[in-house]
Amino acid sequence: MDLTGLRLAVLAPIAWPAPPPGYGPWEQIAFNIASGMRRRGLDVTLFATGNSAFEGKLASVVPVGVNEDPALNGDVYGALHIGELFRRAGEFDLIHNNFDWKPMTYALATSAPPLLTTIHGFSSPQILAAYYACARRSFFCSISDADRDPGLQYLATTYNGIDPSEFAFSDAPGEYLVFLGRFHPEKGTHLAIEIAKRAGVRLKIAAIPQDEAYFREQVAPHIDGDRVQFLGEVRREAREELLRGALALVHMTTRPERFGLTMIEAMACGTPVLVAAMGSVPEIVVDGVTGFVCATVDDAVAKVPHLAALDRRACRARVEAEFSVERMIDRYLEAYAAALAQRTPPPPTAEQLHWRKHDWWDRPMAYTDIPEKPHSLHFE
Amino acid sequence: MDLTGLRLAVLAPIAWPAPPPGYGPWEQIAFNIASGMRRRGLDVTLFATGNSAFEGKLASVVPVGVNEDPALNGDVYGALHIGELFRRAGEFDLIHNNFDWKPMTYALATSAPPLLTTIHGFSSPQILAAYYACARRSFFCSISDADRDPGLQYLATTYNGIDPSEFAFSDAPGEYLVFLGRFHPEKGTHLAIEIAKRAGVRLKIAAIPQDEAYFREQVAPHIDGDRVQFLGEVRREAREELLRGALALVHMTTRPERFGLTMIEAMACGTPVLVAAMGSVPEIVVDGVTGFVCATVDDAVAKVPHLAALDRRACRARVEAEFSVERMIDRYLEAYAAALAQRTPPPPTAEQLHWRKHDWWDRPMAYTDIPEKPHSLHFE
Numbered sequence: 001m002d003l004t005g006l007r008l009a010v011l012a013p014i015a016w017p018a019p020p021p022g023y024g025p026w027e028q029i030a031f032n033i034a035s036g037m038r039r040r041g042l043d044v045t046l047f048a049t050g051n052s053a054f055e056g057k058l059a060s061v062v063p064v065g066v067n068e069d070p071a072l073n074g075d076v077y078g079a080l081h082i083g084e085l086f087r088r089a090g091e092f093d094l095i096h097n098n099f100d101w102k103p104m105t106y107a108l109a110t111s112a113p114p115l116l117t118t119i120h121g122f123s124s125p126q127i128l129a130a131y132y133a134c135a136r137r138s139f140f141c142s143i144s145d146a147d148r149d150p151g152l153q154y155l156a157t158t159y160n161g162i163d164p165s166e167f168a169f170s171d172a173p174g175e176y177l178v179f180l181g182r183f184h185p186e187k188g189t190h191l192a193i194e195i196a197k198r199a200g201v202r203l204k205i206a207a208i209p210q211d212e213a214y215f216r217e218q219v220a221p222h223i224d225g226d227r228v229q230f231l232g233e234v235r236r237e238a239r240e241e242l243l244r245g246a247l248a249l250v251h252m253t254t255r256p257e258r259f260g261l262t263m264i265e266a267m268a269c270g271t272p273v274l275v276a277a278m279g280s281v282p283e284i285v286v287d288g289v290t291g292f293v294c295a296t297v298d299d300a301v302a303k304v305p306h307l308a309a310l311d312r313r314a315c316r317a318r319v320e321a322e323f324s325v326e327r328m329i330d331r332y333l334e335a336y337a338a339a340l341a342q343r344t345p346p347p348p349t350a351e352q353l354h355w356r357k358h359d360w361w362d363r364p365m366a367y368t369d370i371p372e373k374p375h376s377l378h379f380e
Numbered sequence: 381m382d383l384t385g386l387r388l389a390v391l392a393p394i395a396w397p398a399p400p401p402g403y404g405p406w407e408q409i410a411f412n413i414a415s416g417m418r419r420r421g422l423d424v425t426l427f428a429t430g431n432s433a434f435e436g437k438l439a440s441v442v443p444v445g446v447n448e449d450p451a452l453n454g455d456v457y458g459a460l461h462i463g464e465l466f467r468r469a470g471e472f473d474l475i476h477n478n479f480d481w482k483p484m485t486y487a488l489a490t491s492a493p494p495l496l497t498t499i500h501g502f503s504s505p506q507i508l509a510a511y512y513a514c515a516r517r518s519f520f521c522s523i524s525d526a527d528r529d530p531g532l533q534y535l536a537t538t539y540n541g542i543d544p545s546e547f548a549f550s551d552a553p554g555e556y557l558v559f560l561g562r563f564h565p566e567k568g569t570h571l572a573i574e575i576a577k578r579a580g581v582r583l584k585i586a587a588i589p590q591d592e593a594y595f596r597e598q599v600a601p602h603i604d605g606d607r608v609q610f611l612g613e614v615r616r617e618a619r620e621e622l623l624r625g626a627l628a629l630v631h632m633t634t635r636p637e638r639f640g641l642t643m644i645e646a647m648a649c650g651t652p653v654l655v656a657a658m659g660s661v662p663e664i665v666v667d668g669v670t671g672f673v674c675a676t677v678d679d680a681v682a683k684v685p686h687l688a689a690l691d692r693r694a695c696r697a698r699v700e701a702e703f704s705v706e707r708m709i710d711r712y713l714e715a716y717a718a719a720l721a722q723r724t725p726p727p728p729t730a731e732q733l734h735w736r737k738h739d740w741w742d743r744p745m746a747y748t749d750i751p752e753k754p755h756s757l758h759f760e
Binding site (some may be wrong): 061069070071072073076077079080082083084085087089101102105106109110124126127128129130133264330373374377 | 456480513739
């Protein structure tokens with residue numbers, strides 16, 4: 001199906017501009033999608049913050065990211081942002097939602113064109129109720145095979161993609177490990193520290209605050225400015241340099257990673273990754289080639305001496321082949337064509353309905369930090 | 381305008397069923413509106429929780445109140461609840477929204493019939509952004525003249541109304557003061573305690589938790605089971621008995637009351653009120669007749685000995701004349717007729733636009749607990 005000229009609305013989140021100056025993976029991917037589709041000849045309108053730098057049509061109701069200005073209420077501006085897209089829904093042939101579940105509830109109420117939602121994450125078990133309720137109104141894409149919910153039907157897995165040309169390659173292995181992301185137990189900063197210390201290599205940490213108690217108790221005491229260095233949040237160029245100069249990215253999450261954008265950013269620079277064997281990891285990292293997929297902390301410590309021997313060109317090549325923006329765009333174009341052909345998502349299968357009766361807490365999955373199941377007056 | 385047969389959708393919040401078994405003023409009023417309009421011959425559909433007890437048409441997507449079941453995510457079910465109403469919007473001639481600002485953002489995106497929003501409260505200064513953005517898409521009613529935002533145009537003030545027949549009258553003044561509501565500094569439980577202690581009368585407190593630290597530090601230490609009694613949350617019948625048997629309701633809020641449903645419930649039983657001179661109070665309480673409007677705590681202490689001499693029949697009569705459901709329905713019918721005649725709310729006046737440029741923090745109002753103004757990157 002030739003989609004040239006297709007009137008596409010891409011809805012980005014508004015926590016940060018698109019692209020974000022620092023942290024902001026959902027905004028980054030929404031921007032990559034909008035830019036990539038524009039290059040392929042689609043008529044793209046990106047709904048994002050007013051300070052976004054998009055060369056195509058930009059539609060904004062909020063001037064800056066709600067995380068950039070504490071006077072802005074994220075709920076209010078999120079709803080106005082979504083409402084504005086659906087007010088204009090008749091101008092588009094397809095809406096690509098990268099703003100979680102809320103936009104689907106607006107689609108329920110309107111005669112908007114086909115809607116495709118990339119499920120960038122399930123923030124809590126309860127959120128599944130929204131996806132189930134809207135499953136006949138939105139098509140879904142997952143960002144890895146591992147991240148699929150068995151109660152939902154997916155059009156495709158559309159791995160996130162980055163522009164390799166934005167990441168300079170280096171063939172020389174660095175001498176430090178690097179941790180990038182947010183301070184949250186599920187991101188495993190504490191494990192990165194343990195591995196670096198036991199393996200006797202320096203660790204550089206660049207992350208944004210999230211779980212303050214975790215940072216105070218499990219991260220801060222180890223920071224000494226030498227063996228364990230804390231760089232704060234690093235912005236685009238510094239981030240790339242930090243990744244490129246590393247021996248490896250340590251990414252020992254304690255919860256299955258949905259995709260792992262940082263892993264492909266590191267690999268794009270030629271830097272291998274030392275990762276926990278969970279979630280999307282086996283889909284992204286070729287064990288022993290672009291990094292080491294580790295079952296335990298002991299395993300990771302044992303692998304550190306072998307990191308320098310990995311071929312950094314293989315890391316780069318893997319990103320170029322599978323995780324570039326252009327590859328992501330190819331995958332989304334196929335998904336768009338399927339959505340446009342079907343128009344309406346199919347009814348759930350018996351097996352999907354079976355899974356929907358269970359809630360997330362009962363799932364046979366490797367999640368380790370699912371909150372305690374609340375007592376329910378109503379559900380079984 | 382004869383509105384018999386008008387197809388009216390009334391949107392209730394879903395924290396609790398409508399009517400609520402205990403606390404739940406917004407749900408109670410939404411229920412009173414739906415029931416009252418049905419009695420007047422309108423074709424009413426109430427959107428509320430599935431365990432609501434409405435004799436007319438009930439539409440539900442959530443089985444119980446989200447505050448009744450911790451497994452339910454209020455955001456998710458709120459959005460599905462609102463989305464369902466707007467999905468069915470074409471079936472109605474008018475939508476009466478009692479669910480704050482979010483439904484207006486769905487109305488922006490649809491060709492729904494005229495929408496009337498009762499502003500039951502502004503939960504924070506930032507929320508005004510939503511009202512301003514949606515002011516051409518929804519008509520507004522205030523629940524007191526005092527609670528109007530100068531940046532908005534209102535169709536009417538529609539005081540809340542209760543059914544006096546649900547509150548048995550007693551002519552005999554009781555011997556204790558009563559505090560009803562939530563534990564939050566703005567509700568002034570600590571002032572009620574001070575007044576009762578200084579005046580030498582017993583205080584009975586029936587309230588639900590909200591601000592835990594406030595309760596722990598400023599309320600709990602005074603509870604002795606005798607002079608200061610804590611009854612927990614009291615449900616419908618016990619609540620009415622508690623109000624009826626009291627010398628007065630103490631309602632010394634530290635923030636202007638928007639309406640004050642508890643005041644009229646007390647007055648309906650014949651119980652006068654001892655209230656802070658703020659917000660809606662002068663519109664509701666006739667000073668020296670249905671209670672005392674007090675400028676200070678000292679003032680309130682001095683008034684306690686005079687409470688028993690007030691004519692309890694005057695309290696009841698005031699509610700019957702001004703704050704009954706039927707009186708509220710009369711007011712809303714006028715507002716409905718105005719909304720249906722205008723169809724679209726008028727553009728803002730220059731003065732309203734002037735006010736909208738200010739934010740709430742700059743307002744010359746008596747608010748005493750407005751949070752500190754956040755630093756803004758963007759707004760002045």
